[in-house]
Amino acid sequence: MSDAGVLSGNGWEVHTADALAWLNDYSGETFAAIIADPPYSSGGQMRGDRTTRPAAKYVQSDSASQRLPNFEGDNRDQRSFVLWCTLWLMEAWQKCVPGATIHLFCDWRQLPAMTDALQDGGWIWRGIVAWNKTQASRPQVGRHRAQCEYILFGTRGPHKAYEGAPCMPGFYEYQAPHGPSRIHITEKPVALIRELAQACPPGGLVLDPFCGSGAHAVGCLLAGRRVVSLELVAGIAAEAAERLAAEERGLTLPDARGGQMGILDQINHPEE
Numbered sequence: 001m002s003d004a005g006v007l008s009g010n011g012w013e014v015h016t017a018d019a020l021a022w023l024n025d026y027s028g029e030t031f032a033a034i035i036a037d038p039p040y041s042s043g044g045q046m047r048g049d050r051t052t053r054p055a056a057k058y059v060q061s062d063s064a065s066q067r068l069p070n071f072e073g074d075n076r077d078q079r080s081f082v083l084w085c086t087l088w089l090m091e092a093w094q095k096c097v098p099g100a101t102i103h104l105f106c107d108w109r110q111l112p113a114m115t116d117a118l119q120d121g122g123w124i125w126r127g128i129v130a131w132n133k134t135q136a137s138r139p140q141v142g143r144h145r146a147q148c149e150y151i152l153f154g155t156r157g158p159h160k161a162y163e164g165a166p167c168m169p170g171f172y173e174y175q176a177p178h179g180p181s182r183i184h185i186t187e188k189p190v191a192l193i194r195e196l197a198q199a200c201p202p203g204g205l206v207l208d209p210f211c212g213s214g215a216h217a218v219g220c221l222l223a224g225r226r227v228v229s230l231e232l233v234a235g236i237a238a239e240a241a242e243r244l245a246a247e248e249r250g251l252t253l254p255d256a257r258g259g260q261m262g263i264l265d266q267i268n269h270p271e272e
Contacts, residue, residue, distance in 0.1 A: 005234075007241035009248050011226040012217050016237040019209040019230045020084070023091035031096045032204030033225070035196055035216050037105040037188055038085065041076040082113045082120075089121025092207060099160030101199040103129075104152040105188065111150055123154035129169075131192060133176040151196070162201040169195075177215075187212060193219025200225050214240030218247050 005016040015022060019038075076084060092102075102123055106114040111128075119125050129151040137147045174189040197220045200206050204225055208216040211231035217240065220227040231237035246256035 007238070009241075009244055011221055012229070012244050013227075014211060014214070014217070014229045014231060014237050014241040014244065016232070016234045017230050018232055020088045020091060022230055023088060023095060023209070026095055029205055030100075031092075031207040031228075032100055033197070033200035034092055034096065034100070034102040034104075034207045034209070035193060035220070036092075036102065036207075036209050037186065037212065037216065038088075038210050039076075040107050040110050040186075041081045042107050042109040078113060081110065082117050085114065085117035086120040088209065089117060089123060092209065093122040093156055095207070096156045098157050100156040101159075102152075102154045102156075103196045103199070104154070105131075106150050106152060108146065108148075108150070114152060118152055118154055123156060124159075126153045126155055126159065127170070128152055130171050132171065132173040134173060135175070137176065153199075165201075166198050168198060177213075188215050190215050190219045190222065194223045197223035197225050211237060211240045214243040217244055221247060 007014045096102075102118070104114065104118060115125060115128075131149045131151060133147055133149065135147075137145050139145055172192055172195065174192045177187040177189060193216050197206060200220075200223075202224050206216075206220045206225050206227045208220070208227055208229040211217065211229035213236075214229065217227045217229045221244070229237075229240060231240060242256070243253045246253050249256065
């Protein structure tokens with residue numbers, strides 16, 4: 001730990017911080033890319049639905065994942081969601097190098113709002129990439145599964161692909177994390193993040209403003225990029241850092257724990 005609220009290792013940092021406030025104060029190395037998975041403030045058609053806890057919105061009631069920790073910032077209405085996204089996207093734009101790329105996760109409900117916020121924040125919107133979560137999504141009788149999430153792609157000004165940059169696909173198919181290995185309610189597949197990180201030059205610095213389980217940071221490290229992650233909830237930030245420290249040793253988080261309780265389990269279930 002380098003200072004209060006920061007955990008770090010080889011090529012990574014996890015800050016316990018609000019993304020908007022942290023970006024406003026940041027004066028360090030500029031970022032070459034952003035991979036962001038902000039709270040969607042979604043999961044329902046009515047305000048009452050959206051303001052319920054994330055586990056109730058995004059996890060089936062009979063799922064063992066109900067025990068996963070809830071996260072903050074997922075109860076904004078449509079207008080405040082757009083304003084908040086615009087504000088942090090503006091701050092992030094200023095902390096990036098010209099030509100920096102951004103990949104911004106979103107679900108179908110917030111897609112129109114998020115595309116507005118991306119452009120309001122100063123970014124050039126370059127397109128939408130679909131992520132097929134396969135069958136790891138809730139079935140809906142008489143309706144289509146909400147089987148895809150979306151990744152908005154943009155750049156800070158003209159796109160400047162680095163020498164040797166790959167041609168990246170416009171569609172990805174990875175099963176969403178599920179079962180006992182799932183760490184966070186809205187966790188993204190590490191393999192998907194590793195592919196998205198290819199838009200950043202090798203060794204470049206990636207900003208992960210909403211750390212969650214640490215999957216983004218792990219994917220960036222596996223792709224040979226450095227990463228700075230931000231997480232509002234201290235316990236979740238600590239668990240993400242624990243996961244990254246395990247990754248440095250070539251271990252999965254369960255293996256690194258050796259059957260012991262994780263930080264969040266100790267906090268949420270001290271009696272076990």
